[in-house]
Amino acid sequence: MCAHASAPNSDTPIRIGIVGLGYIGTTVGGQFHRHADAAVHAVCDLDTDRLATVGTEFGVPPATRYTEYETMLDDPDCELDAVLVGTPHTLHYDQVVAALDRDLHVYCDKPLTTDLNRARELVARADRTDQTLMVGYQRHLQTAFQRARERFATDPPRWVTASITQDWIADSAGTWRLDPDLSGGGFLFDTGSHLLDGVLWTTGLEPESVAASMDFHDDEQRVDRRAHLDVRFENGATGTVSLHGNLPSTREHIHCWDDRGALYLEGTQWGSREVFEIDTDASEHVPYIDHRQERTRAGAFVESVRDGTEPPATARDALRVTALTDAAYEAARTGDRIPTELESDSSQTRP
Structure with a gap:
């Protein structure tokens, strides 16, 4: 061994x-x-x-x-x-x-x-x-998302809209990503996982329930190519998340509104994101973001192992994404609003 x-x-x-x-x-x-x-x-x-x-x-x-x-x-x-x-x-x-x-x-x-x-x-x-x-x-390593997380650390946003597009169906042709026995689902479970994590991690919001609609690539309705989620959060905030995996360009937008105005995260392809801040008087400014300070995924992992510290993205972060994703698939298939259940009734979910 x-x-x-x-x-x-x-x-x-x-x-x-x-x-x-x-x-x-x-x-x-x-x-x-x-x-x-x-x-x-x-x-x-x-x-x-x-x-x-x-x-x-x-x-x-x-x-x-x-x-x-x-x-x-x-x-x-x-x-x-x-x-x-x-x-x-x-x-x-x-x-x-x-x-x-x-x-x-x-x-x-x-x-x-x-x-x-x-x-x-x-x-x-x-x-x-x-x-x-x-x-x-x-995204936990990107300075744009870290700045957003700092803003919402004590006062989460009241309204969130988020979207991502990609030519995912064409890019995935002939690969395991279109095989639900290996992928677990479709665009929501793949690239969409990053978007859901970006929303949940930066805002600190806990999803309470979700209604959803989807278009599927396969006859068995397991591989989604488009998904729209209407999310309610535990603090009363609401959010809409739209994902389309059959469009020609990769673009991501996360817009979060609170009592001070709004913070927008915008970007194309897979590079670092930009931040735009909007005040209540509708004035807009772009804060300085130093992308050069961003650690690589490997670098962050090595640091966590060396120092014995919590990694930037944890199993509990992943649980929030999985719970919301699981509920969204059920909501799309049943037409019902489905609660997101981070914890089960089993005592085995806690150490």
């Missing part, structure tokens, strides 16, 4: 094993590869050609390239401190649990899991362990 040091010596790079060598595995994996305090020590993927190519790029010797995840974790010659989970969504839960069971730190791409009960379980698990469990919601 993999050897593990819960807090690797600061002079020794954190040894990372990557499972899934697609976009996340190579993008965030590349950040680890270039980080002075981390080293990609092992890689795992079913595609042997990709395994060879990425293994060579990251300097991983053939002896620690694997086609089976459990083999990577249990190989006595493969000593790891942490795992990057970059596989299809429905595989995340089992792979995260397997790593935590071996006392490994985990960076998991979003969503943490596609199942609400499993999301609750992972929150309880994260609360009990000393291991870092970080979720890939990179």
Whole structure:
């Protein structure tokens, strides 16, 4: 079984094993590869050609390239401190649990899991362990979203509108993202997960219930291409969230109104977002945002492991997103307003 040091010596790079060598595995994996305090020590993927190519790029010797995840974790010659989970969504839960069971730190791409009960379980698990469990919601690292969070820390907004567009259906053609057995759903569970997290994390609002409508890409109505959510929050605030995965341009807009006016977060593609502040007299100004100070996802994870501090995006952040997403799918299919249930009646949801 993999050897593990819960807090690797600061002079020794954190040894990372990557499972899934697609976009996340190579993008965030590349950040680890270039980080002075981390080293990609092992890689795992079913595609042997990709395994060879990425293994060579990251300097991983053939002896620690694997086609089976459990083999990577249990190989006595493969000593790891942490795992990057970059596989299809429905595989995340089992792979995260397997790593935590071996006392490994985990960076998991979003969503943490596609199942609400499993999301609750992972929150309880994260609360009990000393291991870092970080979720890939990179907006927590962007200065624009951090500024918004600071504004709403003591006085959440009363009205929120948010939208995101992407040519997601075309981009996902021929991939696992259009297979609900692997993706868990459609555009809402994929790119939409980032938008929901951005709204919930920056505003601090707790979703209470949701009504929703969706258009589906598949006959079984499991893969949505368009979704519209009408959300009520616990403090009486309301919000609308619109997502369209069949449009030619990637654009994101989050508009939050409070008693002082409004704060707008705007952006295109996947770069950093801009902030616009609107006062009650309708005057607008653009605060200075220094994007150069933003940490990478790998850098934030390494810092959390080294310092034993809470990661920027936690399992509880992921639970809020999963609860709202789960309720939205049910609302769209039933036509009813559905409560978002972050906690269950089971005592097992708490450590």
